[in-house]
Amino acid sequence: MTETLHARDERDVTETVAWALAGNHPLELRGRGSKAGLGHAVAAGHVLDLSRLSGISSYEPEELVLTAQACTPMAEIEALLVQRGQALAFEPPDFGPLLGTGGGTLAGALSCNLAGPRRFKAGAARDHFLGFRGVSGRGEAFKAGGKVVKNVTGYDLCKLVAGSYGTLVALTEVTVKVLPAPESQRTLRLRGVDAQAAMVAAANSAHEVSGLALADGVTAIRVEGPEPSVAYRLRALTDLLGGEPEVLDDAASRQFWREIRDVAAFSRFHDRALWRLSVPPAGGCALAARLAAETGGRSLVDWGGGLVWLEMPDGAPRADIVRGAFSEGHAMLFRAGAEARAGTPVFQPEAPAIAALSQRVRRQFDPQGLFNPGRMGG
């Protein structure tokens, strides 16, 4: 039976970790549990629930920074930012419907290094993570980074913590960069074109596209910015790519990209295995088509080809086929039943030297392997 410990502040976290350290009690770190199904099952007798570390500590729109307690709900942050015409530029997805859970937290988005359709232009969570406070697996509260947008003082530990799935540090407070939200947007939808060629042509043009997806055989290209600029670029892209595109207006465009961001197309059948592949973008569409044909699954391409989602026809992951289909990049088994996740490396196995180095890095933060043991494998 798993016992849940609810921390209220950083001191509670520190003392809990000190206790865990002394008795060698592994801990599952949890915010709101929206992404608890990502990675491997955690072998821990206790859950350290951090969801009460919530609340925005400071928000200075003109400084482009926001500091919040780690487990502030993402919805609360987005609601505040929108009032000042700002946003998290990495477009954090809401994977609740995809994974059959609820909304997540800021620390959760950072810890899983989430990124939406703007990834290829604006970066991922890692690129907007400026600083943190947290407790190491040594039971010590420490800080890294800063609360300003430009900082190279000391190692950039934020990058390491982003995407570490809670295996390095229990975050207690985080600072992120916020940016003006684009004033308006529209989307071109093209049928009957070579999707990859159209995406490369659009991305390599000077028209600053911020979304490039292939869904249901339709290539979608988003432009965002001040209205006169959006209108101008939309015309230029239509001329460049030819054909007779359908244009989604601002509201329809927002809705469309929200669905791409959240992978809404694959949120219906939770029992089907789902892969997330990160690959060199120019080969993404071909890879997606080949894998869909070979596995009988369905695919969705985002990031101009750099991100491929592949939903299997059933619960079997078929890892050999998926991981055998590309030579550069990596594939994560994003959603699968407990048995499938236990039998397949969820994260792409790394070269032995990198795996060994990563393990040494982890042990420098968490020498006894107390935090989310097994989550990232190894």
Place this chain on the structure above:
Amino acid sequence: MQMPAPDQAAISALPALLAELESFLPAGAIVAERRSVKAFETDGLSAYRQEPLCAVLPRTTGEVARILKVCDRLGIKVVPRGAGTGLSGGALPLADGVLLVMSRFNRVLDIDLPNRCAVVQPGVTNLGITRAVEGQGFYYAPDPSSQIACTIGGNVAENSGGVHCLKYGLTTNNILGVELVLMSGDVIRLGGRHMDAAGLDLMGVVCGSEGLLGVITEVTVRLLPKPETARAVLLGFLSSEAAGDCVARVIAAGIIPGGMEMMDKPALNATEDFVQAGYPRDAEALLIVELDGPGAEVDHLIGAVSEIADACGATYRRISTSEAERQLFWAGRKAAFPAAGRISPDYLCMDGTIPRKRLPEVLSRMQDLSRKHDLRVANVFHAGDGNLHPLILYDANEGDQLARAEAFGADILRLCVEVGGVLTGEHGVGVEKRDLMPVMFDEVDLNQQQRLKCAFDPTQRLNPGKVFPTLHRCAELGRLHVHRGALPFPDLPRF
């Protein structure tokens, strides 16, 4: 500034080291003669000088791996160096260490436009990357002022910025992969042409690690299509408050300019004397705001910025009407450091970042400090992201001026931290700000950072004495203090 005492055993191992190196390196790759070694005694922070034990200039990853292995075995330290343009002394040689000079890694290996990236060797210059792809309409975005000389390997080590990084990010946001040699000689490849890491983002922490974690032997950089157009506006203000207010209002209006630079009166006059960019000499503060992107957007935003500037009381406004004029606006700003060199025999360039709203207070207190230390200061400022570059003017041959300049600089950086900022925005800690690290981080913070190095370089032979004020052995850092056996808080909610 003190470096750790040289290890005499390492110094006496020099003949053995040279014998081993000569067995696999070509003749010209080893510089051990005293006169020639002297050429490497400093980097861009020329106030500090130290001849290395010897300098080695390899050409291949295999050679780098063998050099590191030999040094590791003989217990000899290694300091990596790119072009030696760094401003914080990160490539300052050690008396008991090999200087590993990466300048011969100077080839562009692959240009992959469909994937919008290029694979380059670390000794390729920052501008060299753009030069290699600009014919096809692309460029590499980070643009430190030293871009004509600084290398991409050095940029990765320092996580370099530039005037366009508010919009386009620092080096870390613009690289996709690196090849790295650890002190053990192990070669690892992190990232690639895809966009994110499979496991821990080790590349993310290698970038900006100032040569303490590994030696970079290859870099995959992101390329961007060149903006359709770029135009700049010069704005003069009667006070730095008014200029700062203008910057804040531009950002509040949702505009992120490609570049937004501020200069104070001493800086703008020094650069105007040097390059005659046409800056308004009577302004107390000058802003250069550059908008880049699609033509329609740039025209729209130039209008918006002009209106904001008027509302903030700008007394001077000039909008570039040609590419040549835009370049001229920047010529002054990009020559700010050499211009300072013309009005003063020596200068120290500081690099703190502050919350932008504290600028007027920081500038005013900097004037107090200028009087206290009896040295002049000129300010250039990446206004969009709050990154200050105070140039402290001094003469190293005059009495205690160097010591006073260092003390003045330290006071400025303490001030930056006091108002909520940081010690360095883009130049790195190196040796220059090493001893100030405790102003920003406590011992627990610093120890945790130093533990990271233990994972990469457990014997701490790679660039020791930089970044961290105190060296600790990894065994000491690894010690765990377990002192509690029971949950100490009976009131903790649990169920």
